[in-house]
Amino acid sequence: MREPPPRDPLLAAPEFTAAEIEAGRKLFAAEWRFVAAAGSLGVLPVLEGVEVAFAGRSNVGKSSLVNALTGRRALARISRTPGRTQELIFFSSGQSLRLVDLPGYGYAAAPKHKIAAWTGLIQAYIAGRANLARVYILVDARHRLKNADAPLLDMLDEAAVSYQLVLTKIDQLDKAELAPATAALQRAIERRPAAFPGIVATSTRTGAGIPELRAAIARVKAERDHGGSQRRRGG
Numbered sequence: 001m002r003e004p005p006p007r008d009p010l011l012a013a014p015e016f017t018a019a020e021i022e023a024g025r026k027l028f029a030a031e032w033r034f035v036a037a038a039g040s041l042g043v044l045p046v047l048e049g050v051e052v053a054f055a056g057r058s059n060v061g062k063s064s065l066v067n068a069l070t071g072r073r074a075l076a077r078i079s080r081t082p083g084r085t086q087e088l089i090f091f092s093s094g095q096s097l098r099l100v101d102l103p104g105y106g107y108a109a110a111p112k113h114k115i116a117a118w119t120g121l122i123q124a125y126i127a128g129r130a131n132l133a134r135v136y137i138l139v140d141a142r143h144r145l146k147n148a149d150a151p152l153l154d155m156l157d158e159a160a161v162s163y164q165l166v167l168t169k170i171d172q173l174d175k176a177e178l179a180p181a182t183a184a185l186q187r188a189i190e191r192r193p194a195a196f197p198g199i200v201a202t203s204t205r206t207g208a209g210i211p212e213l214r215a216a217i218a219r220v221k222a223e224r225d226h227g228g229s230q231r232r233r234g235g
């Protein structure tokens, strides 16, 4: 018997059926709108439907990804200047799904009090948000995971909130660089308890990975809708 061919590390990412890709397309085809911007916990919008959040270092492409997913060019504000998004920004499709664009972290010029405020706000949001089904942590394909990402990963592991890594800006990589970049990310989260395996590789420039990420989110939402809380392990 012949050995099966070695698995392409990219295929370690979740694979989707045509029906799942279509479910993702439909879920995101709705009219997206801005719901709220929250700079403190006191002003978070009331819980409604399922939430998925986008986190990552400043400038990694969070707002661009929200726009690509929703098919809206300027729903979330994009900037070349790091630190553009300083609040939690909530978007709704009216289909009991909300996307949350989280403020970026890790830019050198940030004053200490801002970092402390960011950490407190995000930690409280993550630990206390009952309808938060998944956090997507974006990683720039050229920069990989950095020390600045570790506190967020720790926070999510601690709070047992499911998260998955998303490679962004893969248009900036040579084709041959993509598989090693994905494999390195996969290894980096191997032992982390709340990390969902599989890396979604995306580019908002080429549209790569956008249908797959929509399908992934549709799957998360369906699991939440049917299975109740997957979030707290052992509880």
Ligand SMILES: Nc1nc2c(ncn2[C@@H]2O[C@H](COP(=O)(O)OP(=O)(O)OP(=O)(O)O)[C@@H](O)[C@H]2O)c(=O)[nH]1
Pocket: 056, 057, 058, 059, 060, 061, 062, 063, 064, 065, 077, 078, 079, 080, 081, 082, 083, 084, 085, 086, 103, 104, 105, 168, 169, 170, 171, 172, 202, 203, 204, 205, 206
């Ligand atoms: N080449 C390339 N550039 C991208 C891509 N996505 C976003 N960018 C650029 O990356 C920069 C930052 O994008 P944003 O979406 O504002 O990043 P952000 O993570 O929301 O940044 P903060 O809100 O400051 O944390 C912008 O100049 C975007 O045009 C991509 O897929 N490919």
Ligand SMILES: [Mg+2]
Pocket: 062, 063, 064, 077, 078, 084, 085, 101, 104
């Ligand atoms: Mg932003």
